[in-house]
Amino acid sequence: MHIYIHIPFCSSKCPYCAFGSSTDSFNLVERYFEALLFEIKNSTLNKISTIFIGGGTPSVISAKFYEKIFDEFRDFLDIKTEITTEANPNSATLKWLKDMKNLGVNRVSFGTQSFNDEKLKFLGRNHSSIHTKKAVLNAKKVGFKNINVDIIYDTKFDDKKMIEFELLNLAKLDLTHISAYSLTLEENTPFYNKSSFKKDSVNLAKFLFLGLENLGFKQYEISNFGQICKHNLAYWQGKNYLGFGAYAVGFKDDKRFYSPKDIKSYIKNPTFKNIENLTKSDLKFEKIFLGMRSKIGVEAKILNELELKRAKILVEEKKLSYKNERFYNQDYLLSDEIVLFLVEI
Numbered sequence: 001m002h003i004y005i006h007i008p009f010c011s012s013k014c015p016y017c018a019f020g021s022s023t024d025s026f027n028l029v030e031r032y033f034e035a036l037l038f039e040i041k042n043s044t045l046n047k048i049s050t051i052f053i054g055g056g057t058p059s060v061i062s063a064k065f066y067e068k069i070f071d072e073f074r075d076f077l078d079i080k081t082e083i084t085t086e087a088n089p090n091s092a093t094l095k096w097l098k099d100m101k102n103l104g105v106n107r108v109s110f111g112t113q114s115f116n117d118e119k120l121k122f123l124g125r126n127h128s129s130i131h132t133k134k135a136v137l138n139a140k141k142v143g144f145k146n147i148n149v150d151i152i153y154d155t156k157f158d159d160k161k162m163i164e165f166e167l168l169n170l171a172k173l174d175l176t177h178i179s180a181y182s183l184t185l186e187e188n189t190p191f192y193n194k195s196s197f198k199k200d201s202v203n204l205a206k207f208l209f210l211g212l213e214n215l216g217f218k219q220y221e222i223s224n225f226g227q228i229c230k231h232n233l234a235y236w237q238g239k240n241y242l243g244f245g246a247y248a249v250g251f252k253d254d255k256r257f258y259s260p261k262d263i264k265s266y267i268k269n270p271t272f273k274n275i276e277n278l279t280k281s282d283l284k285f286e287k288i289f290l291g292m293r294s295k296i297g298v299e300a301k302i303l304n305e306l307e308l309k310r311a312k313i314l315v316e317e318k319k320l321s322y323k324n325e326r327f328y329n330q331d332y333l334l335s336d337e338i339v340l341f342l343v344e345i
């Protein structure tokens with residue numbers, strides 16, 4: 001099974017970010033973790049393949065709060081279980097990294113965003129490029145072998161020179177994985193509708209992808225490069241997963257489960273879920289959408305006659321390839337257009 005745990009606390013709110021988190025609820029941390037424990041104890045666990053602790057910022061919370069949660073999971077873990085935590089470069093101290101590693105975490109993902117301090121300031125980050133270098137070094141020091149760094153590109157600061165600068169710095173860190181996200185101007189954030197904040201340049205994205213491939217990070221999804229993250233792969237393959245914590249989302253068969261979207265309501269009722277029923281056509285659309293954005297591809301047998309005909313046209317145009325009864329996208333930047341062309345809505 002796959003498990004996501006949401007930690008909805010951040011030391012400051014980045015103006016582009018729509019993830020569920022609060023900067024002024026640290027007085028609720030203890031009760032939040034009690035609620036998390038209650039929710040986990042009330043769920044049915046079996047053998048765990050992956051755990052992802054995301055946020056928010058898991059590294060603003062002392063590792064001791066995670067201990068009881070890991071006690072619940074212990075019997076269901078084995079040496080192959082991938083356990084990731086997200087972390088901010090400035091709050092992931094050597095001690096925190098060491099303590100999390102001792103609990104069983106074996107993959108760490110740093111929200112670096114950039115190595116350029118001006119771009120970091122624009123993104124409202126409260127760390128500088130030195131913090132990332134130190135954090136990665138510390139992660140290695142305590143024995144992490146699987147390290148990811150997130151960067152954001154396509155901001156108004158990005159041009160070929162900036163991308164080359166980011167690549168140069170990424171290369172120096174000797175990482176196993178890089179997530180490169182194109183800046184999204186999310187609704188209900190200060191960046192919403194600020195179209196001048198974003199370049200919308202396909203050429204820049206291609207330049208970045210090529211640079212990452214040249215560094216040895218093979219692209220396996222529109223935003224992901226390097227040693228495959230098993231947890232994310234499970235999402236894209238449509239596998240079931242449990243979501244624990246406020247703002248968390250879970251998925252089972254044809255249902256999506258939404259936890260309360262604020263910390264206080266979650267603490268009051270940690271097992272409450274809003275349930276979304278997904279139709280067959282919702283599930284099929286998701287399979288096609290996620291498959292075309294990643295190396296998972298799309299099974300031919302889920303397509304109807306007309307969609308198959310269209311997929312074959314795309315194979316002839318070399319936009320898709322076909323192998324072992326699956327269609328594979330050749331250019332993830334075209335995935336939206338390809339899905340729109342393929343699917344009968």
Ligand SMILES: C[S@@+](CC[C@H](N)C(=O)[O-])C[C@H]1O[C@@H](n2cnc3c(N)ncnc32)[C@H](O)[C@@H]1O
Pocket residue numbers: 016017018019054055056057058086087088089110111112113150151152181182183184185186
């Ligand atoms: C859930 S966030 C948490 C990571 C951690 N709190 C941090 O910021 O360092 C995961 C990643 O999503 C990306 N992200 C969040 N909002 C984004 C946006 N509006 N556009 C592009 N990437 C975004 C950032 O790269 C971030 O590191």
Ligand code: SF4
Pocket residue numbers: 009010011012013014017018019021055056057088111
């Ligand atoms: S990007 Fe990370 S640190 Fe910034 S507000 Fe979002 S979750 Fe918090």
